[in-house]
Amino acid sequence: MKRFLLFYCLCISFFVCSQTISGVVVSEEDHPISKVLIVNMSSNQKVYTDNFGNFSIAGKMGDELRFAKEKYKGERIKTNNDLLKVILQQLPQEIEEVKIVNKSISHSKEEELRTAIGLPKGPEKPREKPADAVDDIVKPLIRIPPMVNVQAIYDVVSGKSKRLRRFYKYEDLQEGLAWIQNNIDIEYFEEAGISPEKFNDFLMFSLKDEKVLMYMKAKNIGGLTVSLDNHIGAYLKRIGKK
Known part of the structure; x- marks a missing residue:
C-alpha cells in the first residue's frame, strides 16, 4: 500500500x-x-x-x-x-504621406529596414535643417542658371551643420531613452537578469542594432520588446552573467 x-x-x-x-x-x-x-x-x-x-x-x-x-x-x-x-490589440499606425523622393534616398539602408519591418515614418520635428554640401551647395551650382547658397557654404565650412546633426541625434536619443523607460516592462528584463541600474547600459548595447533604433524612433513598444529580447543573452554574456 x-x-x-x-x-x-x-x-x-x-x-x-x-x-x-x-x-x-x-x-x-x-x-x-x-x-x-x-x-x-x-x-x-x-x-x-x-x-x-x-x-x-x-x-x-x-x-x-x-x-x-x-x-x-x-x-x-x-x-x-x-x-x-x-x-x-493592434497599435494605431500613422499613414505616411505619399511623396516623390530621390531614388538613392528611398533605397537607403534606413528606408529599406523601415519598410521591411512595416513601420511608418515618424512625424518631422520643426527643426532648422542642417545644410548639406551636396544638396545645398553642389547641386545648386550645376543648375542652369547656377545658384550660390552663401548661408549653406558658411554653415558647412564653419561646422554648424555638423554640430546641429550631432545635437539632434543626441536630443532624439535622450527622448527615446526616456520614452522607453516610461513604457517598457522593466520587470520583464529584471527577471531575465538585467538589474534596473544596468538597464540603460543594456539599452545602449542593444541600440547598436538598427532595428532596435528604428522601433524606438517609431515608438513601437511591441516590436521594441521583441527586438530587445533578442539581445538579452549577448548582453548577459558580455557582463559575465552567463
Missing part, C-alpha cells in the same frame, strides 16, 4: 511539473497572429506562435505569461486553465 501511495504521489508530481499550457493568439478581428513572443515569467521559457497563432509552453496554473509582437500592444495573463485564447 505504501509503495502504491508513493508511486501515486510521484505520478501526480510528474504530471504537475510537466504540465503544458496551450492556446492561440488572435487579433481583435479574430485573425490568428504568428510569431508572437510568449514568455513564462516563472521559468523564463520563451516560445513563438506558429503560422496559425497556436502555441504550447511548459507551465502550471497561476503562471504569468507575457505576449509581445510588433505593431501590437503587449499583454500579460495569469493562467487559470491550460487552453488560452489571447487577444492582442
Whole structure:
C-alpha cells in the first residue's frame, strides 16, 4: 500500500511539473497572429506562435505569461486553465504621406529596414535643417542658371551643420531613452537578469542594432520588446552573467 501511495504521489508530481499550457493568439478581428513572443515569467521559457497563432509552453496554473509582437500592444495573463485564447490589440499606425523622393534616398539602408519591418515614418520635428554640401551647395551650382547658397557654404565650412546633426541625434536619443523607460516592462528584463541600474547600459548595447533604433524612433513598444529580447543573452554574456 505504501509503495502504491508513493508511486501515486510521484505520478501526480510528474504530471504537475510537466504540465503544458496551450492556446492561440488572435487579433481583435479574430485573425490568428504568428510569431508572437510568449514568455513564462516563472521559468523564463520563451516560445513563438506558429503560422496559425497556436502555441504550447511548459507551465502550471497561476503562471504569468507575457505576449509581445510588433505593431501590437503587449499583454500579460495569469493562467487559470491550460487552453488560452489571447487577444492582442493592434497599435494605431500613422499613414505616411505619399511623396516623390530621390531614388538613392528611398533605397537607403534606413528606408529599406523601415519598410521591411512595416513601420511608418515618424512625424518631422520643426527643426532648422542642417545644410548639406551636396544638396545645398553642389547641386545648386550645376543648375542652369547656377545658384550660390552663401548661408549653406558658411554653415558647412564653419561646422554648424555638423554640430546641429550631432545635437539632434543626441536630443532624439535622450527622448527615446526616456520614452522607453516610461513604457517598457522593466520587470520583464529584471527577471531575465538585467538589474534596473544596468538597464540603460543594456539599452545602449542593444541600440547598436538598427532595428532596435528604428522601433524606438517609431515608438513601437511591441516590436521594441521583441527586438530587445533578442539581445538579452549577448548582453548577459558580455557582463559575465552567463
